[in-house]
Amino acid sequence: MDNAVSVRNVSKSYGEVEALRNLSLDFPRGQLTSLLGPSGCGKTTLLKIIAGLIEADSGEILVDGKTVTGPGPDRSFVFQDFALLPWATVLRNVAFGLELRGVAKAEREETARRFIKDVGLAGFENSYPHELSGGMRQRVGLARALSVDADVILMDEPFSAVDEQTRRKFQEDLLSLVQNESKTFIFVTHSIEEAVYVSDQIAILLPRPSRVSEIIRPGSFRQKSVENIRRDSEYLDIVDRIWASLRSYVE
Amino acid sequence: MPYRSLLLKLLSAGLVFGAWEIAGRIPVSYAFPTFLESMQSLLAMTLDGSLFKAYAETLRPLIVGVAISAVFGIVLGLWIGLSEKFDWLFSPIFIVMQTAPLAALIPLLVMAYGIGLTSKVFVVCIMAMPVIVLNTAGAVRNTPFSMKEMARSFLATERDVILKVIIPAASPLIFSGLRLGISAGFIGAILSELKITPTGVGDIITYSRSIADYPAMYAAIFSIILLAVLFLNVLEKVELHLFKGNNRGYASD
Amino acid sequence: MYLFGYKLPGMSSLLVWGALWELIGRLDLTFFVPPLSKVIVTLFSIIGTPAFLSALGDTAYAFIMGVVFAVVIGVPVGIFMGKNRLLDELLLPWVNIFLSAPLTALVPVLMVLFGFGVTTIIITTTLFAIWIIILNSRAGVMQMNRSLIEMARCFGASPLEAFTKIYFWAALPEILGGIRIGVIRAVKGVIIGQLLVSIVGFGALFELYSSNFLMSHFWAVLVVLFALAFTISELLAWLERRVAFYAAKR
Numbered sequence: 207m208d209n210a211v212s213v214r215n216v217s218k219s220y221g222e223v224e225a226l227r228n229l230s231l232d233f234p235r236g237q238l239t240s241l242l243g244p245s246g247c248g249k250t251t252l253l254k255i256i257a258g259l260i261e262a263d264s265g266e267i268l269v270d271g272k273t274v275t276g277p278g279p280d281r282s283f284v285f286q287d288f289a290l291l292p293w294a295t296v297l298r299n300v301a302f303g304l305e306l307r308g309v310a311k312a313e314r315e316e317t318a319r320r321f322i323k324d325v326g327l328a329g330f331e332n333s334y335p336h337e338l339s340g341g342m343r344q345r346v347g348l349a350r351a352l353s354v355d356a357d358v359i360l361m362d363e364p365f366s367a368v369d370e371q372t373r374r375k376f377q378e379d380l381l382s383l384v385q386n387e388s389k390t391f392i393f394v395t396h397s398i399e400e401a402v403y404v405s406d407q408i409a410i411l412l413p414r415p416s417r418v419s420e421i422i423r424p425g426s427f428r429q430k431s432v433e434n435i436r437r438d439s440e441y442l443d444i445v446d447r448i449w450a451s452l453r454s455y456v457e
Numbered sequence: 458m459p460y461r462s463l464l465l466k467l468l469s470a471g472l473v474f475g476a477w478e479i480a481g482r483i484p485v486s487y488a489f490p491t492f493l494e495s496m497q498s499l500l501a502m503t504l505d506g507s508l509f510k511a512y513a514e515t516l517r518p519l520i521v522g523v524a525i526s527a528v529f530g531i532v533l534g535l536w537i538g539l540s541e542k543f544d545w546l547f548s549p550i551f552i553v554m555q556t557a558p559l560a561a562l563i564p565l566l567v568m569a570y571g572i573g574l575t576s577k578v579f580v581v582c583i584m585a586m587p588v589i590v591l592n593t594a595g596a597v598r599n600t601p602f603s604m605k606e607m608a609r610s611f612l613a614t615e616r617d618v619i620l621k622v623i624i625p626a627a628s629p630l631i632f633s634g635l636r637l638g639i640s641a642g643f644i645g646a647i648l649s650e651l652k653i654t655p656t657g658v659g660d661i662i663t664y665s666r667s668i669a670d671y672p673a674m675y676a677a678i679f680s681i682i683l684l685a686v687l688f689l690n691v692l693e694k695v696e697l698h699l700f701k702g703n704n705r706g707y708a709s710d
Numbered sequence: 711m712y713l714f715g716y717k718l719p720g721m722s723s724l725l726v727w728g729a730l731w732e733l734i735g736r737l738d739l740t741f742f743v744p745p746l747s748k749v750i751v752t753l754f755s756i757i758g759t760p761a762f763l764s765a766l767g768d769t770a771y772a773f774i775m776g777v778v779f780a781v782v783i784g785v786p787v788g789i790f791m792g793k794n795r796l797l798d799e800l801l802l803p804w805v806n807i808f809l810s811a812p813l814t815a816l817v818p819v820l821m822v823l824f825g826f827g828v829t830t831i832i833i834t835t836t837l838f839a840i841w842i843i844i845l846n847s848r849a850g851v852m853q854m855n856r857s858l859i860e861m862a863r864c865f866g867a868s869p870l871e872a873f874t875k876i877y878f879w880a881a882l883p884e885i886l887g888g889i890r891i892g893v894i895r896a897v898k899g900v901i902i903g904q905l906l907v908s909i910v911g912f913g914a915l916f917e918l919y920s921s922n923f924l925m926s927h928f929w930a931v932l933v934v935l936f937a938l939a940f941t942i943s944e945l946l947a948w949l950e951r952r953v954a955f956y957a958a959k960r
Contacts, residue, residue: 303612
């Protein structure tokens with residue numbers, strides 16, 4: 207299996223606190239891998255190191271065989287709190303990644319409109335973030351991340367700040383997105399159900415010291431239609447299994 | 458009730474002006490003219506042009522001073538907000554300037570720079586700059602980290618981050634700092650006219666007081682307050698019109 | 711800011727500026743700026759003098775009275791505006807007007823109505839401080855968590871109990887913030903009042919020293935005034951912090 211991203215012996219400390227210690231992990235190309243674990247296990251730190259936003263103390267990250275030294279055009283990020291520019295319209299927000307790359311205005315707006323339509327926000331191009339609901343704002347964030355056509359999409363608990371119904375819809379949409387795009391997705395979450403639902407591969411991280419305790423590859427139910435997955439017995443088994451092992455880590 | 462807000466504002470104005478009229482008629486004091494008398498005087502001054510001449514005098518140091526304060530203040534504020542060294546060096550000075558009663562320096566400035574335009578511009582500047590600088594610096598420093606991180610993740614350069622994220626994010630606070638600075642500058646302009654040289658509107662006030670023409674005095678003061686309020690409101694509308702995105706709803710959304 | 715790995719305290723750059731002041735003074739670059747050391751020496755010499763103490767007394771009296779009036783009138787008005795929509799809509803335009811208006815322009819009116827004495831100065835001080843106190847008290851009430859109000863009614867609190875046990879404390883951080891800013895404005899107000907009336911207090915001293923070109927004295931008084939204003943402001947900020955520990959949880 208070809209790995210889009212490889213993490214090799216990465217360590218990161220914040221003063222006394224060891225966020226990551228000698229962590230190694232591979233992310234297969236074209237699939238969605240979740241980083242799942244209780245708070246404090248370093249999953250967001252790892253994600254940001256892969257993104258190039260934080261520097262690791264030691265170890266290296268390889269993306270498509272090349273070492274990561276900072277943010278790059280091969281990776282894009284979806285933020286938990288959306289990180290939209292409140293003074294810009296939806297159109298400008300989605301086109302922002304392209305704007306920073308120097309793409310001409312007409313071209314980037316056309317690209318942006320396409321992705322705005324894809325995420326279901328057609329008609330809202332000239333609205334401002336504060337006029338949108340939480341779910342809509344995250345769709346703007348998603349459209350922005352998709353429009354720069356990066357190989358690797360990094361998502362930091364992207365659905366945690368929206369309501370439950372919207373969250374479920376997002377999870378269903380994410381499944382079809384992963385299938386239709388040939389991109390690699392790395393997804394941080396602390397929801398077990400969410401991880402088992404959307405992932406091709408789940409890496410369970412445990413804290414103190416941060417390490418990969420287990421890698422699970424859900425099998426048969428990925429082919430099922432979205433409505434039936436949550437009742438599939440393998441799905442439920444995996445969820446219970448993970449909860450049993452994580453339970454002791456919740457204070 | 459439609460137009461409720463407008464009606465209530467008119468009612469409120471009516472109550473206050475009505476109370477003024479009544480107080481003038483009692484009279485509360487021999488030096489307290491009625492509302493109508495003052496308005497008459499105001500009309501007379503407007504029609505014979507003396508009001509405009511006076512404002513031309515008064516507004517000159519104000520406009521120059523505010524322009525200088527705005528340009529230097531915002532640039533300085535940006536620098537202080539972006540550079541830790543600059544912040545350490547300059548913030549305390551401006552904090553001191555904001556807390557200290559700088560008005561006390563006016564006689565000193567007069568001695569140093571005479572009674573002309575220079576000292577009045579100086580007065581406006583020392584009153585207006587601290588709040589502009591501190592507001593700008595604070596806004597820059599408090600730019601949400603997540604937005605800066607987002608820009609970096611999409612490959613923004615340092616320059617991009619400053620121009621496309623930090624400054625737009627700070628602009629509502631910068632504008633409110635400007636408005637506060639203009640108010641303070643206005644106080645400086647009037648103060649220097651009342652204290653330094655009788656010119657412009659300050660002169661109308663002191664002169665009419667000395668000849669006991671109280672309606673004229675009150676009229677001049679009324680016009681100052683009216684002008685200040687109108688100008689600041691217009692400024693706010695202009696800001697929201699030019700920077701449509703600045704009307705951002707509530708932070709709690 | 712770090713130097714050789716040690717974190718420099720907040721306002722320490724003032725030491726650098728102080729040194730600069732000393733240098734400018736010694737080099738005699740301008741008559742109007744004597745060396746800082748001379749100013750400090752003069753400061754200590756005049757602090758005990760009757761002229762200074764009486765000026766301090768007058769100013770302190772006017773300042774305290776002005777602030778007391780501003781708080782005693784401003785806080786309740788602000789609270790009522792926050793609770794009553796009609797009152798708010800009637801009064802708010804005026805509060806906003808006077809907040810940003812050049813209040814200095816009103817001082818001649820006050821002088822004409824109330825004479826050249828301490829009353830005018832007290833009223834000036836009150837006027838400078840009261841508007842922001844009203845606005846912040848109003849804001850403190852308006853941003854109060856609705857659930858607290860519902861909770862009070864649920865548990866059967868009487869209006870007075872609700873006010874003293876809940877609303878007052880919930881709005882307090884904001885109110886204290888308003889008072890702190892109001893106090894700073896009051897200092898400006900009392901000085902401006904004295905400058906224009908210039909018969910009493912520090913205003914008179916400034917006149918005296920500047921017209922007699924006693925620069926060190928002038929700066930000494932200014933430094934004392936600033937130190938007082940700063941101390942009061944910091945005291946209030948400290949008080950605000952002690953109260954505000956729960957403010958973030960609102």
